[in-house]
Structures are given as structure tokens and as C-alpha cells.
Amino acid sequence: MTTSTYHQFCPVAMAAEILGSRWTIVLLRELCAGSTRFNDLRRGVPRMSPALLSKRLKELEEQGVVARCLVQKRPQIYDYCLTKAGEELKPVIMAVGVWGQRWVETTPSLKNTDPNLLMWDMRRNLQAAELPNRKLTIQFMIGEDKLPQKNYWIISDPKDGVDLCSVDPGFDVDLYIKVDLRTITAIWMGLETVARAIEGGQLFIHGDVDIAANMQNWLGLSPFACENKQIVN
């Protein structure tokens, strides 16, 4: 993909030489979503090896899509930021995602669940404005089919923003949510609602009743959740 080119002057082909190599579109999605640090990017593309991630970032840098900026010396910390050209890839990634939401069947999508990735996405889109204006902790207990449930704590703090932990931070928990991975993923993708999941017995919630009642609103959804799926099942 990268070495040999299409040998076409058409701008679609020239752009496809950049976008067409494996992982690049998914990586760009994570960059467009706002991750800038190497290990943050890794959390967004967890199945990509660090070697390949590094290679792709170098390629994108060379192609003028990404800029690598030194943020701190000793130890050296870099930020990978989208350039102007990279910013303009957002409409491309959005168009890809909109199409995927509308036309990719949900069954194969929901076979690719991943609690870490889901929580990483949810953390980013949490609507803090829909929560009480104080520091609070929400614990997610996510059951994977037959596997022991995984625990995550989301800490929303008006000062520090939103944080995600996979080990107990020790704070008092304001809200507990127990749900299976498939259901919470479907909610995130806009295929299911909190109300229906509670009604159907797939989601259990207890703790602060006001926060609980407003979950559908403070839980930010995927950027593509608003697109209607054209193919069901």
C-alpha cells in the first residue's frame, strides 16, 4: 500500500495512497477525536503494535498531516497534532463514520466490543454539564459474556475534567452502573437507550437518583449515534 503507488494523477488516488494503508484511517479517527500523546493514541488503537503506530505517525508527519511537537524535555514528551491539512481530514473521517453507522450491519459491529476502548471513548464524550457541579465518581461494572466483570471508575471534577480509572481510586462512589458489554456498547452507538436497557433488565443502576435519572444525557454518545442505521441486524 505504501510503497507502490496507484500511478494515477486523480486526487482521489493520491489521497488514497495516504489513507489506504492499514490502520491509518482508524488512527486518524483517534487523532481527530483529540488524542495527541503516543500512549493516548495507543488506547484508541489498542490492537495496533507500538512499532506500527510509530511508523504510521512518521509517515503522517512526512505527508504533512501530523506535526510532532516537543512538549517537555527531560523526559522528552511529544504531542502529535493535526496540521491544517490534517484538520481538513475531519470531514473525510466523519463521512466514513456516517457511512459506517448507516450501512454496516450491527451484528458484526457488536462482535468487536472492547470494554477498554469503549470506556476510553465514553470518557472523552462525557457531558459534564449534565452532571451536578461537583466532583463525583461513577463506577461501571461491565459484564462480558461469561467473563468476570470489569470495573471502571469515571471521575468527573469541575476543576480537573474527566478521568478514567481501571483500578479503584478509593473515592466515594455516587453512582453504580452494572451492565453487560454488548448493551452498553449498543447504547453508546445509539442503537439502544438507557431506558430500554433498564426496562429489559440489561442495565442496573443505583446510587444518586437524580444522576441516575439523567444518565442518557450525561453519558455522551458516539459522534455517529445520531445517524440512522439503514440496515438492521
Next chain:
Amino acid sequence: MTTSTYHQFCPVAMAAEILGSRWTIVLLRELCAGSTRFNDLRRGVPRMSPALLSKRLKELEEQGVVARCLVQKRPQIYDYCLTKAGEELKPVIMAVGVWGQRWVETTPSLKNTDPNLLMWDMRRNLQAAELPNRKLTIQFMIGEDKLPQKNYWIISDPKDGVDLCSVDPGFDVDLYIKVDLRTITAIWMGLETVARAIEGGQLFIHGDVDIAANMQNWLGLSPFACENKQIVN
């Protein structure tokens, strides 16, 4: 690319599994542009082997993007048509092309010239309404750097539409155009104009003076020619 998946529920990743395999985006461009027959598609992706083209078409069919319709039996002729899902990929391909036009440098693009492909594209976008309402023939003599020039005849007929020949059809020629490949490609891409090319001595035109004077209008440009390039050289 095709076998192993990204294992992400994100619609961007799910769509990327379809769009990310080699040649697929370029092939979709040709399908979106209107080609439906196997050999027409080949003209749009001339460096793709027929085996791979066939394979990709099967994949797209399986993914619900393309429908294969029998048009005629004996001999069997098929049309590859975009489904509704495929039609909705047009915004994606357009977004890719717009980005490519704006952000891919022109120098590498113009290294990928191909007279057959260029004429194939130009034939499709010829603005017959800008030509006299009668059958006429325009001969392109395209010089490739140091190589013998190649001849093409475009026949525009109010009844039969626009046709492209690479062997002399024998009709009287209404207009002769002599130009080097790089220049005519740049014109097609909107990087150069007919007037400037004539002025600069790269394009020679003779024959019907009215048709000649209107060339910039009847010669349809690339769908992306209207986008301004952000990077020059």
C-alpha cells in the same frame, strides 16, 4: 487488510475494513463516476490486474455496495451498479478527492500522468452542450516527454453521445489539439488554463475557430478542479 479486522465497534473502523484494502477507493471512484462494465472499469483502473478487479468487485458485492446485474445473455454481459449503500459512498469519495486536490502536492501528482486514463476521464466529462449541435470530431495529439505523441479522437454526436477512439475513425476532423501530456493533465485538474497554455506555447489548436475559442468550456474538467490547492509545487 481484508482478512484480519480492526476489532473495533467504531463505525469508522468498520467502514475502513471495506475501504482500506488496496485499490478499493480508486475502484469506487470509477464506479461513482458512472462506469458499470468490467472493461470500462478496467480503463479507469488500468494498472489493476483483472484478477484483482474481479476479486474486489466480488467483495463489494458481498458487502452490499455493488450489485451485479445480468444485462444480456449470450454472450453474458454484466453491469456492476452501485446499490443504495454504494450511492451513499459518493460523499466519502468526494471528500477524499477534495482533500487530495487541496493538500496533495502537484509535483508528485503530475508524475503520474497517463494519456489513456486522462482521455477516458475527459470523454466522460465533455460538455456537449457547449459544442455545436452536430456530429463532430476532435483530434488530440498528446506528446509525452520524448515519446512519440499519441493520438485520440473524440467524436461528439447529438444522437450517440461522446465516443473516444485511439485509432483513426476516418471522419473529417473539426479541431486539432496538440499538447504535451503534463499540460493537458494540469488543465484537466484545474491547475492550468487553456488560455495560459496557448500563450505559453504548450498547447496548439487549429481548425474550427469557434470551437477552438470555446475549448475551456466544452472541455469538462475534473470534478475536483474547482477546489483550490493549498499547497503549491
Next chain:
DNA sequence: CCGTATCCGGGGGGATACTG
């Protein structure tokens, strides 16, 4: 925390020839 180095296997896809 932020990557690099190295190994290695599988298969994608390029090239070419051929058929109904």
C-alpha cells in the same frame, strides 16, 4: 512514559497467460 529493534510468517497482489 515513549518509543525502537528485531524477527518472522502469511498472504496480498503483481504479472502473465489463457478460456468460454
Next chain:
DNA sequence: CAGTATCCCCCCGGATACGG
């Protein structure tokens, strides 16, 4: 015209371990 069939190389990228 509309594809198949076949061969085979190369390199992509997955995995793992290691350095600054």
C-alpha cells in the same frame, strides 16, 4: 467481452523484547 487460473515474490505488519 468478461473474466479465471496460476505462480511466486515481497513486504506488511503482528509479536515480543528491549532502551532512553
